[in-house]
Amino acid sequence: MTLVLRGARPYGEEAVDIVIADGVIVELAGAGTAHGELVDADGLIALPGFVDLHTHLREPGREEAETVLTGSQAAALGGFTCVHAMANTSPVADTAGVVEQVWRLGQEAGLVEVRPVGAVTVGLAGERLAELGAMADSAAQVRVFSDDGKCVHDAVLMRRALEYVKAFDGVVAQHAQEPRLTEHAQMNESELSGRLGLAGWPAVAEEAIIARDVLLAQHVGSRLHVCHVSTAGSVEIVRWAKARGIDVTAEVTPHHLVLTEDLVASYDPVYKVNPPLRTAADVEALRAAVADGTIDAIATDHAPHPHEDKDCEWAAAAMGMLGLETAFGVALQTLVEPGLVTWRELAQRMSVAPARIGRVRTQGHDLVPGAIANIAIVDPTATYTVDPMRLASKSRNSPYAGRTLPGRIVHTIYAGTPTVLDGALA
Template sequence: MNFPETGQLAPAASESLLLKNVKPYGEDLVDVFIEDGVITQMGASLEVSADREIDGHGQILLPGLVDMHVHLREPGREDTETLATGSAAAAKGGFTAVFTMANTIPVMDQPTIAESVWLKSQAIGLCDVHPIGSITKGLEGKEITEFGMMARSAAKVRMFSDDGKCVDNPMIMRRAIEYAKGQDVLLAQHCEDLRLSDGAPAHEGQTAARLGLRGWPRAAEESIVARDSLLTRDYGTRMHICHLSTVGSVELVKWAKAQGIPITAEVTPHHLILTDKLLESYDGVYRVNPPLREDHDTAALREALLDGTIDCVATDHAPHGSEEKCVEFEHARPGMLGLETSLSIIADTFVRSGLADWRWVAKVMSERPAEIVRLPGHGRPIAVGEPANLTLVDPERTWVARGEEMDSKAENTPYEGMEFHSKVTTTILRGHVTCAEGKAAEPNTV
């Protein structure tokens, strides 16, 4: 079987799988029968014979989660994460597809590099890892990458970003937008005017001033959101804003959408629940880019995700070694783990509190990101005839986040010791169980 639309490798012969007593989207209790990677039957008390059976005991069944923004570090920084460990962390977190950023060593600006990441991750078999191409060669902001060659490669690159750096030259960004429009690919911008942020490690506010830390102002993000909204309006393509973090950025995205500008935006779990008050400890684990903001920013981000101004959740999963975090705050590398805690944070913050339901979770963590990236086979309805990319969530499973217990190679979680009340128990990729009872399957040897 070939998958020409997605570039997936032909899967091995698949065992049949019966999911008993599960609640799609948290609604009616049913059984789900899967054959050859496809849902073939759904109903109450199915009388079928399967090679494998999993009793969900009333757990929530969701489409497999899709993350538009992760850093899996391979090639170049396999000391902090590999495609195998990152795929295991993704499966454990309920993800069936993730998009890994281009700031690798070497940079993902050539078809051969993207193809090696895609093919190796497919051989590992725990998650579809889609490489993101860089907007500019070497992330240098000077010369645009060959979007067309990468889009037509075996990796079928469909999104481009210099994340970690902003494409700060407006003329380069204009040319990238025009080129992306012709190739029908998505651009994702890391919004940061370095002339304003100047490498500052903390949000510009009272906390940073009291602690003697240089401040990263909201305007550094918001000015690029505004600029690229206008460039997108005038030169036309699909533009995605990475890791929105301020109340002003929310208002700008709301304005852009009201003008009919084809712009979308994501928010990270950490920007939804953590604030710069945590910096009182000077613990480098809390350094992230953009920085943790203030209470009214997190409140605005939560509201914007609920009302659809912000389209989806993306983790910005960023593994770092202890030697990169256990240093002075100013010198700590920015980034946090996110794949294994994301679903639990969204469930606790929105579902457990009564602000949203499980269908909404499926929308912002699976359906909408797959739609934005135009990814076939993922984020699909739970229905007969649809691909069996699924995740089971126990809404009453209390657990405590511990970095040393995570499948990621790194341990830099900002949620160390935090208690959550929902947990992914099972993840299924095209009918194959990649995580069972909260433990990721062993990756294939590559």
């Protein structure tokens, strides 16, 4: 059975027919020449399927917000072929049993490769290490460990985690948030937080942890991944660490590339997120860091919440926003359209680098013969207005409601099989 993506332009370059058989790209043929089951991709851009390092699928435990199936659907519609499911479920993914359950649910959904992230500490409590080795050896083959939502703030525990995961080439993905500096914090600490009477979340609370962690990683010779970098100062620290040869990688969310703290003045909790929306200067620095490679990956931090957790006063609301289905549009608008990154660089940030960081050998392949056929076919000329009611996610907390975004995911191919055709689930 041969699938032909007819007339697609890999990385925006010359149009070809991408010929796929047995889940693998077998040939890049001249446009309009190949035979097989044809999928029209005429003039559209082909990129390696996106890999998300940071997704909250909420199952088990918060199935009213999202399930592995609905999250997988949202991911496929967003051009993703792999997502990393964060560990802060209920029960927490801190044992081989839970990560295998999530992994199995991902297999059953069959729309993207679901890679469970294991908790660093038991119950995300920051007190003792979870059985990292058992999770690594399980069927889920966990390689990314994170207490996301909570920071591994104890320096000794962080050091031990960084050291321990070396045994199986794992990585600790740190949610950098000094807890004492952010008690009851509600938004970025700034002139605005003072005026709005919302407790401030200072940039230093993120930067101090990143600074400590890169030094720890250097000291013990481990690799470190920094989740959702949100400040200009964090970028400077990561840049400094990389220049010193420290094995650190970093991600940024789409929303931190486009939204700023002034939205909080509406007190609308759809803009409440951790880390908080920062200033325009931070947004500028983050975009530049993606462009120069200081930030390796774009990761959605897709965080579904049921309506009642956002339809309330700011302080009572949950933190987080949807991201899977809008990530490409935001990246296109903030990075590609202004000329900050090329299509090949975007493929690096949304597919190749996250696959490498997560040690996902089946993903992030260059679009050449022999590659596993994980492919996103996108139309950068299309625009659409975001309507949360039309998203596949079970939740509706998109901060882009009513905004116009460029770029449409036309087809998604996962391991050689279409999961999305012409913008709809196949």
